[in-house]
Amino acid sequence: MALGEKLRGALDKIQQASAIDKETVKDALKEMQRALISADVEIKLVLELSKKIEGKAFKELPKGLTRREHIVKLMHDSLSELIGGKNETQEKEPKKILLVGLYGMGKTTTAVKLAKYYSKRGRKVGLIGADTYRPAALEQLKQLAEKEKIAVYGNKKEKEPYKVVEQGLRELKDYDLLIVDSAGRNALEGNLVEEIEKVEKTLKADQRWLVMGADIGQIAKKQAEAFHNAVKVNGVIITRIDGSAKGGGALAGCAVTKAQVLFIGTGEKAGDLEEFDAQRYLGRIMGYGDLAGLLEKAKEAAENEEISPEEMLKGEFTLKAFYQQLKAARKMGPLDKVAEMMGLKMQLPKEALEQSEEKLDKFKVMMDSMTEQELREPEKLNKNRIQRVSKGSGTTEEEVRELIKQYKQMKKMFKNFKKIGSKKKIEKMQKKGGLDLAGLMGGKVKKKKFKIR
16 A cells, blocks of 8 residues: 555544544554554654654644644644655755766756756756766766757766866856756765765855655665765755655655755656645645646646646536647646546546557547537537547547547546636645645545545
């Protein structure tokens, strides 16, 4: 069972209890402890967190909350604080970013992801390849950056990393953001410390970010502290967080140092980088969704498309709108990720989440064979019309019916946004955390199940 499901199980113990007493809270905390320890969070941290929650659970109630709501919110907020709390570092606009970390943590890929992230926000970004040890490092950086039209400086002949940085500063002097990809380390010892200090002294970076994998577990804290001692790390990027059951250890390990988690890598593509927000991340892995994050993704995906993100997400879309959504689907990411951000992953049929690119392309061809009226009023697709679409698109009638079925499933998924309304409501829901997300969406929390309806 994933970390999010286990944590949600702990909250469910409070939600489902017929009465809230100290024994009920202890049972829920034991469930939470097991979840966190299995995710490689240090036992000492887990016990401190439990003690903190237990100490506040039966104190005077905040105005307007029941005891049950108070304890659920207390647990949710405490978990959020454990894995990073509120991120305020990204409010500043960085000028020079130095990326450091061990071998194999994904620094080079992350450098390009960061460059794309800031380029999309109007910054003129340049990359400096200062990894002079790994033979293919500069080539990899150039290949990845070329796809995203990002400028790169590197010098294969130069063996001193700080000299490459020195040259890169001159070559890319007209860029308002420079990102340096430094060499990976097996450990920070002796001359390696001296070398990275030289790079930092040459660059004079205002941001020094440590890149580490989510699967690194409890040694994350030790790593963060070691690099912090060397170059005063003031931020962390966690990679490979998708599919990792051990991400909790990395997140919690960084949270107890001065180096805050700023971004998380959620996949291999250049766009698979997200600002880290503990409340939103926690809500997503626990199945409450990340609706604000999804709205942001939808707006990015809808750029240069005929359909607006509001129409796409409100749930009031026709087959024609679905057609446009398919065109944007690859930009938003796999449908299972979209569903996960909505807190709906477990409620959707598996076949709706496993759309191959080939199938999406086939759906597009079928829609090209439909009339304007059929795209706007899909209920008019009767047997005769399905036959005509099938012949016109070179597909079978069964495939056309599958398209209609998938459209209906997608429509049902996006219908949830009808209940959300304005952006202010979404932001309000994110701030509320686990208090009553279902209630904020216009639904109800059932006694036996804590689900978004």
